[in-house]
Amino acid sequence: MSKVYPDVGSALADVVEDGQTVAVGGFGLCGIPEMLIHGLRDSKVANLTVISNNAGVDGVGLGLLLESRQVRKMVSSYVGENAEFERQLLAGELEVELTPQGTLAEKLRAGGAGIPAFYTRTGVGTLVAEGKEEREIDGARYLLERSLTADVALVKAWKADRAGNLVYRKTARNFNPVVATAGRVTVAEVEELVETGDLDPDHIHTPGVFVQRIVVNPAPTKHIEQRTVREA
Template sequence: MAGFNKVVTSYDEALAGLTDDMTLMVGGFGLCGIPENLIIKMRDLGVKGLTCISNNAGVDDFGLGLLLQKKQISRIYASYVGENALFEQQMLSGELDVILTPQGTLAEKIRAGGAGIPAFFTATGYGTPVADGKETREIDGRHYVLEPSLTADFALIKAWKADTMGNLIFRNTAMNFNPMMATAGKITVVEVEEIVPAGELDPNFIHTPGIYVDRVIKGTFEKRIEQRTVREG
């Protein structure tokens, strides 16, 4: 990787500098649009004491569930946790500190972090345990909760296509949390299905500019489906 060329050729290079006790943002929604191989590499590196910011924690044997198996995650900010029995066990036993966050609030906390906004008021969660310990304020007769923004040491992202300068295109619902997380990491690492030369992507269709991206690596993906539902014949 040199100059404007963001491409790396190994997962060791992609995750260089990742150490214990760091905060990570991990893209995806369920198993859709997760950086599969970057997660596997984190498992193999054995980093621990991690704080993860992700919509959910994958399933027991895939996605962030792989890190839970080795108890590498100590805290997680998440919105949906219903597909992972191991997550539930570790939360109830006190091994895992879980900050459950309304999904829209989680998305805005990440977006605000990437935009340099330290906090914002939202009506969501007022009068519930979500607001415990947080500043509240009445504005024009409605009550709001002050939510701090989120940033991370690393943002691990999955995109469909990138050019060598790190400009990204996401595909369909695999976009989910990935674009906003790409802006909120000190180091943003992107795993993609295809890398093309700079200038080949139509600038009108780029979702994330390369200015936010530090490293790009081409991967191959299983794209596992959490629950497959088909119509009876």
């Protein structure tokens, strides 16, 4: 059965549902599966728990899902430049679980590897530690952090072959590889699609066994989260 779908609507049609947990790749606006996020918004599914490094910005990326009020809870490492995120958070309309960035990455990696939990020193003695098991190992205190998995994972890659093997480009690699492994169903948005066997095996970042669906976006928008210019 082909993993390649002709458009976003068909790729998500029988995958996304109300109340699901959705993990989304990207860092800021770099490497976000923008077309898939638009498709998720257009699907009108609601009451979602979204796992992502951040919530995008107003009007772009996951900011669209916040504006349409499809997100019930965010599991994230920082707020970012998103006024709607802050507004809903302060109004008590959005549940937010803030997690240290490295811990978030390891939670997803561990989830994809079938590891239910792990110990880390990050967050010991802070608000992050509240309600979590602590253990002393070799004279140091560690927190027990539970891993993360998702019903659906949405990722952005540069290239894919028809078997679903993915190659990311430069910094767009960021959270995408760990998100791809953590999803029960992983949908990849790619810029280039090649035939199976055309990719050098040594260059593949995510093996196709983790990817169930592919949709091609040959001309993605290259957004800049915060433009800084030198004064004249």
